[in-house]
Amino acid sequence: MSANADMGSQLHLKFDANGLITAIAVDADNGEVLMVAFMNEAALQKTMQTGKATYWSRSRQKFWVKGEESGHVQQVQQILIDCDQDAVLLKVKQHGAACHNGFRSCFFRAIEPDGTLKQVREQIVNPAAVYASK
Amino acid sequence: MSANADMGSQLHLKFDANGLITAIAVDADNGEVLMVAFMNEAALQKTMQTGKATYWSRSRQKFWVKGEESGHVQQVQQILIDCDQDAVLLKVKQHGAACHNGFRSCFFRAIEPDGTLKQVREQIVNPAAVYASK
Numbered sequence: 228m229s230a231n232a233d234m235g236s237q238l239h240l241k242f243d244a245n246g247l248i249t250a251i252a253v254d255a256d257n258g259e260v261l262m263v264a265f266m267n268e269a270a271l272q273k274t275m276q277t278g279k280a281t282y283w284s285r286s287r288q289k290f291w292v293k294g295e296e297s298g299h300v301q302q303v304q305q306i307l308i309d310c311d312q313d314a315v316l317l318k319v320k321q322h323g324a325a326c327h328n329g330f331r332s333c334f335f336r337a338i339e340p341d342g343t344l345k346q347v348r349e350q351i352v353n354p355a356a357v358y359a360s361k
Numbered sequence: 362m363s364a365n366a367d368m369g370s371q372l373h374l375k376f377d378a379n380g381l382i383t384a385i386a387v388d389a390d391n392g393e394v395l396m397v398a399f400m401n402e403a404a405l406q407k408t409m410q411t412g413k414a415t416y417w418s419r420s421r422q423k424f425w426v427k428g429e430e431s432g433h434v435q436q437v438q439q440i441l442i443d444c445d446q447d448a449v450l451l452k453v454k455q456h457g458a459a460c461h462n463g464f465r466s467c468f469f470r471a472i473e474p475d476g477t478l479k480q481v482r483e484q485i486v487n488p489a490a491v492y493a494s495k
Contacts, residue, residue: 316394334441336442340409342372344369344371
């Protein structure tokens with residue numbers, strides 16, 4: 228980690244072995260973490276150029292414009308970068324649900340002390356309806 | 362991604378090729394994203410057992426109890442998991458600064474439209490003083 232990356236005013240993205248950085252989307256209105264995904268350099272460029280959050284899908288190995296199918300797009304208001312420049316934080320205006328399961332946030336379950344999961348958020352849309360015709 | 366991992370009540374962590382999941386720490390009081398790091402299974406277990414955020418340092422290849430050197434520990438109040446179980450969100454009581462550069466959050470710079478970085482947070486501690494005797 229260079230001092231320049233850490234404190235400087237120049238972008239020196241630190242990609243992992245797969246050419247990716249972590250991207251966290253938070254609700255611009257209340258700061259709630261909505262989801263976490265990955266970006267390569269081109270996905271970050273597209274996000275900055277279009278104003279719509281665009282990730283790199285590791286499973287599908289292609290660009291993933293969030294909400295392209297569901298309409299639940301993320302309009303990006305600000306992009307922050309962390310000290311060692313291997314993660315970005317997107318402040319977004321989230322339309323609908325960030326989670327494809329119909330929850331506002333993908334983080335809708337808590338890990339209990341016994342290791343089981345407890346749902347702590349309510350579904351806001353019916354995913355079957357959203358993706359029915361796709 | 363199994364339906365069970367997605368919506369179920371059982372923990373089925375999905376580790377990457379290096380045995381890691383993403384871990385995002387947010388301020389339990391106001392939800393601000395403080396930092397992002399990685400955990401392996403043992404680091405998550407230690408975090409749950411001790412109540413102190415414990416990551417896996419990829420650069421040093423060892424456990425990293427956040428704040429061990431600086432005193433800026435993170436007391437974990439809740440752990441959430443995302444739909445595909447490859448990321449956890451820690452709600453923490455952050456003592457001092459999460460960022461080793463003396464900022465409350467590691468995300469203290471915004472990426473401007475021209476690609477330069479602009480500092481958008483103030484330092485809250487002097488890192489030279491914190492780490493001086495280490």
